[in-house]
Amino acid sequence: MDDPYPSITLLVEISQVSTSYLLVNGLIFILLLLGSALVSGSEVAFFSLQHDDLKALKEDVDPNAQLVIKLVETPRKLLSTILILNNLINIGMVTLATFVTWSIFGTSASGLTLILVQTVGITFAIVFFGEIVPKVYANNARISFSLLMAKSLNFFSILLSPLSSFLMRTSNVIEKRIEKKGYSLSVDELHHALEMTSESTTEEEKDILKGIVNFGALSVKQVMQSRMDITAVDIDMTFHELMDKINKSGFSRIPVYSETIDHIQGILYIKDLLNHIEKEEDFNWQELIRKGFFVPENKKVDGLLKDFQKKRVHMAIVVDEYGGTSGLVTLEDLIEEIIGEINDEFDDGEDIKYQEIDPQTFIFEGKVSLNDFCKKLELDLNVFDEVKGESESLGGLLLELNNKLPKSGSKIYFENFEFTIIAVDTKKIKKVKVHIKDPEAKNINHNTD
Template identity: 50%
Template sequence: MESALEDPYPSSILLNLMFEGGFAFYSLSIAFGLLLLSMSFLVSGSEVAYFSLTADQLDKCRQSSSPAERRVSDLLGKPKQLLATILILNNFINIAIVTLSTVLTWYITGSRNNEGLLVVALSGVVSFLILFFGEVIPKNYALHNSLAFAKAMSAPFAWARALFQPLAWALTSLSSLIERRVEKKGYNVSIDELNYALDITSKDTTEEEKEILKGIVNFGTLTVKQVMQTRLDITAIDSELDFHEVVKEIHVSNYSRIPVYNGSLDKIEGILYGKDLLPYLNKDQNFDWHRLLRPSYFIPESKKIDSLLKEFQHKRVHMAIVVDEYGGTSGLITLEDIIEEIVGEINDEFDVPDDVGYNRIDDNTFVFEAKTSLNDFCKVTDLDPSDLEEVKGESESVGGLILELNGTLPATGAQITYGDLVFTIVVADQKRIEKVRVKILPEKK
């Protein structure tokens, strides 16, 4: 009579083993497998439970007198060590399940040689059990019952953390080393790539939200020179004016802060705050208003506006005088100018609508003030600022760009073409350009 191991039919092999004492082995193996699967359920669910606790739940655990909640707080006090412990346990359990299924396969087939279809079938069943009952179900359950799950597993994990501490320490040390290397290397993501990512965001994002996000992305690349009000646009007060004339100037300008100069804008003596004058409005014209001046804050043209914003916050100032490399006044920048680079134009009750710097004639034609910054020019026309880098030189305004392109001061009516841009001088005198019409060729827009 053929032995069971020589029976070519696996089903008869299983029956023979069961009746020859194998039944107890299989029963214990199945029971042990279910235990391992249950442990996988608890460990996998714990990973989600612990790391999805809200700030309020964590505060509750820290202040609680419950031993379980205090253990939860203690475990999360070292999150890397806790995560390493969870991963170690999970891998040991999964390895044990795979090992057990392999041994069962050997007993069923009667040898360590593969039996083809049977081995594939058992591997598929084991993989499904681990994935479904050891990953999907526990993590979904733990996500909706995170605090209760975490408290239930706090005692086992406190014990497991102590048991696997040497191995967990080795893993966390290795991961910290890799993190430092990655941080040192950094990530190379260009501003253009970030802007493109914003352009292809979902339709649920409005154009206004996209513009704000683009403003944030480009914020760190802008210099003070690109954002400031130029010297020609500065409203300032001569220090020689008497008190009544000063009050009148502030009333006419509608500015709450005005620079004060002595002789020329290159000699700024300080900043006069309108609110500082309020207690003295009944004084005569000989009142010494100079003692109310606050110190001026001077910055170079090359300073980044993100750095300047931090300095404004630290020094609690709202205005800075921009100086060139020779120490002369080249412009002025305010906190409002910086914020507008993110959120767009901010108009108050004193702003005149015509002072927006440009008028749109049609989809392809605009009329710009020559003093409009190239940064604002590119925003309005949807041009990439990098397209102008090669020709703009040191200029930061539309008028400066035209001078760089033309080489000389153009007369009214002159046309200058660059790429798909056609500049027509609308208003100009012998000293400067005032208004420019810009046409973007439709076929190239």
Template identity: 45%
Template structure:
């Protein structure tokens, strides 16, 4: 019993410095857990969580929204704070370990271990004693940090992200202000590295053909792979498609004049079968509003002089031809719209584009129980010959004959229709029966009017 009382570990157990050091380690571990968990808590908040925070409008919730508006700076602050705390834990742990176990203790352990194999010298005993001290410190601190400072708090934060984010919103806001100079340098240096890495990686980025080949290799063994492959390829090129490539040109748009009488309007609506009709004044270049057919349901028995113009909605949305359809889809979602008027570079109306047109670029043709006519008019003569209308969009042509939609990109110029492709290649209006060869594909002008090419015969290569 007297030996135990006189042992250095027992004597140091009641040392104020040692007790203070152990308490400091526990406090720092708790702080590390909170900060590590806050990383998961903040960056796992979903749309519904953010909406809930915006509606509650408390001080803590406003602080969370403010922090999430600067994600890079928030992450930098969390990492800097966590590193400082972890360094403090390592230093304090080394102090506690050396206070509890003097160097002589490790030298004795080293002598005992080395004595199993050989008679150690003083230098060997000192070296292995220091190594044992270092390994025990590192192993112990690593275990504590990983278990109590990383794994456990992040598991908890994943389940209780909103509560932990509210708890840590104010402390993180203070730390963000405190570490602003350091975090600012870290964020800027990260941006510089990203730009350089992005620039260096441009030459190694996969081409569209390589991505398409990878999709085919990945999906080709699955049942119903053809449909899945087409959808995946459409998603890959979705961001490169412009409004002009999918819009309905003005010659095919069903629109009504502002001065039209009600009976004539109903006949046009019944024949067209659309739920939204653009309304113009004088000509289609001056679209004044959109008429929603559902607004007419309570007025079907009105006389011809019924003032249906009062039902026109003036929320006309204009988009340029060059706008990417992925950006337009986001705008449709934000504005809650389904139709936009497409304008050319001179401000004239060149057509319309709808939400359905955008979705069809990914999932293909959308048909409902009211669609009787085929959107793309063509005739398949045999496996190698197709008869198309000249106004058919190139994207639709490529999709129908089963080739990549970028097949004619090098020669199509600004053309988006099959007739436009022929005009771009020839440079003038061809005559009937004129034949044009482009690569492995042959085009024959079947019918042509004074103003446009009406029908084109497309012949595919035999292989």
């Protein structure tokens, strides 16, 4: 009866295998493992090349550098070549190991022997020496590794071209037949990914990237200047009254209304007045008014930016569902959502009026938008979404939380925020002290007193 487990008798069979046979096959296996390492490292090296790396390679006269650029210009073909080559090498190693195992232990060797030699030993060799080590090295030496492998990959790209082309065509057919599903990454997940970027990325660059991530999710209502902050002129003003208003405002474009701010007639460009500065008071400046651009409150800012580019305008009047004027948004407002505040010679240095008492206590005007409030305190832009209702200002949020106009000195709580009303009139909250009780606290129920 056959012994189902490896026994001492197998040592007799091992001794019958020649040393030269083991050396030759061992050398072949090591060469295949080296090839697998080089090919695996190539995948990381080529596909981690950055813009500056490619720019330097394009300027390099080294033929290998030009081959790298040639290969990178067809990424799908390059990836197919690498994957095919890597799998062929790995299959070759497994096949070689199988035959050598049979030669040593015999074809009737137990399954346990084959599992120990192939599954454990070969898998460890391929994963550690053929994948992990070369990819870690290639990530740190991507340019030199790419130059090293350029000629080899170019040769195999040509040699394996029929097979890689067939596989690419097949994958294209499958992609067209399968319903494409988009990524469902949240803004928080993208922010977390940005925080994990390399140390070479500065805080300013991270802030810009975060601004780009947030940009597509913002609505016009979140970034606009409210109607209370709009500087506009009455269409019935005399020319001298208009010039006095313009000189005090410092704006290059001013909305023009009839009777009330809800009836915007158009936009007056100050540059159109330059040739008429010396005109008399009866000058009909109304002829210079240009047609206004109106957008709804719920329009996304990325779509508005495209409209600005297409229509070649820098300002839009935001209207509510009833057609009344809700606010005003400019190209500068949109750009500031990405790169931060832009101050010119007419700005006071800080558009958002606030005072920092200590790292956890601040004083804000009630009219500040929730979007700007969150950015100043580096909060998640969606932190108040569940309780703000239709409000887009800090004062509006507090009215939603309190259900009535609070008195001066009242405190309103929400999660880890304590809002103290400093100034209030008969219509609105004018000034608020904000205290963050515990930056680490996440779940504090809101109430008022």
